[in-house]
Amino acid sequence: MVTSEVLAFDFGGTKARCALVSRDGRLGPTRAQRRPPSADGPRWLARMLDEGRGLLAEAGPGAPRAVGVSFGGPVDDEGRVSSMHVAGWEKVDLRRSMREAFGLPCLVDNDANLGALGEQRFGAGRDTAHLAYFTVSTGVGGGVVLQGKVHHGAHGIAGEFGHIPFRPFDLAAPECACGKRGCVESLASGRAIAREGRRALAAVGRPAPDDLTAEQVFAAAGRDETWALGVRDRAVEALAHAVASVLCVLDLPVVVIGGGVAQAGELLLGPLRGRVEDALPEVLRGRSQVRQAALGDFSSLLGAAALAMED
Numbered sequence: 001m002v003t004s005e006v007l008a009f010d011f012g013g014t015k016a017r018c019a020l021v022s023r024d025g026r027l028g029p030t031r032a033q034r035r036p037p038s039a040d041g042p043r044w045l046a047r048m049l050d051e052g053r054g055l056l057a058e059a060g061p062g063a064p065r066a067v068g069v070s071f072g073g074p075v076d077d078e079g080r081v082s083s084m085h086v087a088g089w090e091k092v093d094l095r096r097s098m099r100e101a102f103g104l105p106c107l108v109d110n111d112a113n114l115g116a117l118g119e120q121r122f123g124a125g126r127d128t129a130h131l132a133y134f135t136v137s138t139g140v141g142g143g144v145v146l147q148g149k150v151h152h153g154a155h156g157i158a159g160e161f162g163h164i165p166f167r168p169f170d171l172a173a174p175e176c177a178c179g180k181r182g183c184v185e186s187l188a189s190g191r192a193i194a195r196e197g198r199r200a201l202a203a204v205g206r207p208a209p210d211d212l213t214a215e216q217v218f219a220a221a222g223r224d225e226t227w228a229l230g231v232r233d234r235a236v237e238a239l240a241h242a243v244a245s246v247l248c249v250l251d252l253p254v255v256v257i258g259g260g261v262a263q264a265g266e267l268l269l270g271p272l273r274g275r276v277e278d279a280l281p282e283v284l285r286g287r288s289q290v291r292q293a294a295l296g297d298f299s300s301l302l303g304a305a306a307l308a309m310e311d
C-alpha cells in the first residue's frame, strides 16, 4: 500500500488525470478523463474535482497534505490559468478552486515546467539538481530546473526552447506559430518533421500522404531511407542548436528530451548527442549528458506531485 503524500492533477488539451502520489514518486490510485468536446474549462474542472474527491474517498485514512496541478497553458503567479484551446479557462482561479474543494494548500504550474521538475525529482534527472527538459511533440517546449526548483524567469517565460531563433532572418525558413521565422519549433517539432517528410517524399517522386506523421518519418529513418534520414538530420540540427544554446547559457549537467517525438529513442538521441557536441565550444564539450525522458506521459503529473511536496 502506497502512503499518499499529495494529490496531483494534470490538465492537458484533450485529457486530464489525477492521482495520489507517494513521497518517493510512486503513483497510487489514478483516474483519467477525456474532455467531452462540449465541456468548457469550468465544467471540466468540476468533473475532475469530483474524480479527486473519489480518489480521496477510495484512499481512506492517511489523507494527502497538499495538491499540485499541472496545466497545459499559461499559469500566472497566483495560479490563475488561461488556454488558447479550451473555452472558459480564462475565468478560472485554479489554485483557489483546489483549495476550496479539498481544504489543502495548492500549487499550480504549466505542464512543460512540471515535466522538467518531474524528470528532475523522479525521472531521468534524479541524480542532479539542475537540468533542462525539452518536450518535443506537436510543438517544442521546455522547462529549466535549478537547485531543484523550476526557474520561471522575470516574466514566467523561461524554458520556451521552441522559440529559440535558429534561422530568424532567412526568408526561406518556415513561419512559426509565434509569428517569427525559423524558430526551433518550426523546424524540429513533430508537425515540422511531418511537413518536411511530405516535402522530401514529393521531391523524390514518392506518394506523400497528408497524414504522414513524425513517427513514420523516424520509422523510415530506422530503415535507412535516404529521404527520411535527411529530414531527421535537419530537425536534429535545429534541436542541437537549441540544446547547445541552453548549455552555453546555463552550463547544465543534464538535458532531458521528452515528448512524443522523443519516443523515437536513439534514432533521435544518437545523432542529437553528436550534433550537440559538434556545436559546443571546447570548454563545454563532453561535460553534459543528453538523456531520454524516463517518465513518458507522466512527467508533468509527477512534476505536479513534486511541486505540491515543496509546499
Ligand SMILES: [Zn+2]
Residues within 6 Å of the ligand: 162, 163, 176, 177, 178, 179, 180, 183, 184, 185
Ligand atoms: Zn516561434
